[in-house]
């Protein structure tokens with residue numbers, strides 16, 4: 001894309017050296033103005049959608065089959081499990097009838113046809129509860145009168161039973177606070193946590209200071225502790241809080257993920273904090289400018305393993321469990337803290353400069369971490385030499401999480417990835433998968449410097465952070481694979497367009513019968529062509545393959561191919577399945593919408609779907625706002641003119657757009 005063309009390799013190196021001279025400071029936005037337009041576009045896109053969320057929700061169909069707004073809880077038990085095979089076998093001869101019913105907007109489709117074909121807009125079922133417009137919230141930043149210096153955080157995930165509905169976590173945090181200006185208030189973030197006990201002690205006794213009371217503002221996600229007297233400038237205090245929270249499959253804060261092993265569901269507790277969900281895992285000063293040292297302790301059962309940003313310094317017995325005590329981190333932002341408790345296994349190596357590098361995955365996937373491990377070890381050393389700044393941590397881990405909202409997250413020293421962005425099977429995966437893995441790793445590792453070592457003071461400079469990392473993903477990939485000529489892809493952007501198959505729609509769906517014999521590099525083209533040129537049968541066949549396969553690259557490939565259909569009713573049907581975890585894992589919901597949006601025929605449906613289900617999508621994926629820029633760019637790319645956009649908005653029955661809002 002043009003936005004990157006003014007960068008050169010040497011400019012990057014000089015930018016790196018300017019970072020070097022500002023080590024420990026924060027990024028100030030003085031360069032890279034070219035990225036502003038992208039940010040503005042994203043902000044406007046999000047703003048537009050938020051603007052239209054007062055619309056009524058669509059009527060729902062069968063809540064067991066299609067999960068709609070308000071049914072989030074029903075999703076918990078099934079989410080994260082391998083898709084149940086054979087749940088969508090259709091009678092051979094119903095497809096034309098159902099197609100006619102769908103085209104004719106006949107409500108009877110929900111009774112006569114397989115439940116999974118029942119789109120919400122066709123049903124006479126009671127509508128979902130109307131969302132109540134919420135008053136605008138005044139945006140509040142934490143006061144600068146005090147600042148955190150050091151967190152001593154102890155966390156215990158309680159998830160060893162059989163019932164995931166009962167899983168929780170609890171913990172305590174001791175925050176060492178420095179007072180900068182006299183104040184009798186401590187205000188910090190907390191979201192959906194139960195606050196059990198709190199206490200304040202001065203670092204140097206005797207100072208007769210204590211907490212008189214605590215109030216919680218759930219809208220602003222703030223805890224306010226009022227003291228009996230002022231804290232004094234330059235003095236240090238310790239705020240101790242005991243807390244607990246539910247361990248849910250909501251992909252935000254400390255959350256629950258799962259996978260299948262030998263017919264059994266295995267669970268793991270893992271984190272995703274960016275941008276503002278550290279506060280959902282523990283009370284904290286959850287703004288990127290408040291850097292502090294983190295001393296983390298994770299309690300786990302014997303036979304489990306824990307990971308965090310630092311290496312484990314020691315392990316001791318505590319409360320009948322094992323307590324892994326991690327080495328203190330360097331000063332860092334809350335959104336980059338990460339921890340995982342799992343039964344994962346790993347492959348490992350050492351970089352040229354003696355950094356221990358581990359690649360973690362569920363046991364059966366460990367063989368497919370080899371490429372990621374090799375790439376990670378090589379790229380980290382390449383960046384050290386390019387930036388002329390040694391990697392500042394003692395270890396670097398990467399981990400493939402079965403339920404993950406993003407491609408990857410650059411937690412300092414513990415980068416989390418979605419499985420298909422890290423695992424690579426040379427026997428079954430395509431060159432495209434290999435390229436994607438390489439790019440995501442190159443991107444996240446560059447953040448270990450751009451973003452983690454030097455960090456924006458506030459989120460308004462995130463574009464600079466992401467702009468550099470997006471550029472560096474090409475630099476790192478080009479270093480790993482000069483034969484790919486990856487910089488050529490700048491001209492067409494970094495979003496692979498899988499749907500432009502108009503010129504060669506000749507194959508038949510019978511190709512699917514030879515599913516596994518097709519060479520990996522052409523599978524995507526073949527699947528998409530078969531779906532695009534066929535009707536319901538090849539589409540439904542592919543859907544069945546989706547529910548049967550556990551190969552993450554195949555899942556990703558089939559999900560893209562399913563969006564290649566030229567049948568509007570099939571695309572609408574696919575969108576309804578995006579909210580059904582039997583077919584589409586929650587981590588992939590937005591990806592499916594994005595794929596449908598990338599199909600010219602599906603763009604309007606995707607837009608309507610997003611608007612109608614916005615409240616549910618926002619509540620389910622609100623923390624993963626990085627997903628939204630891609631999604632909105634896919635959606636808006638299909639609307640080339642103002643009249644097209646207006647037409648779509650009109651057809652989705654949302655408010656008329658203001659002329660200056662796009």
Ligand SMILES: [Zn+2]
Nearest residue numbers: 443447466469
């Ligand atoms: Zn990034």
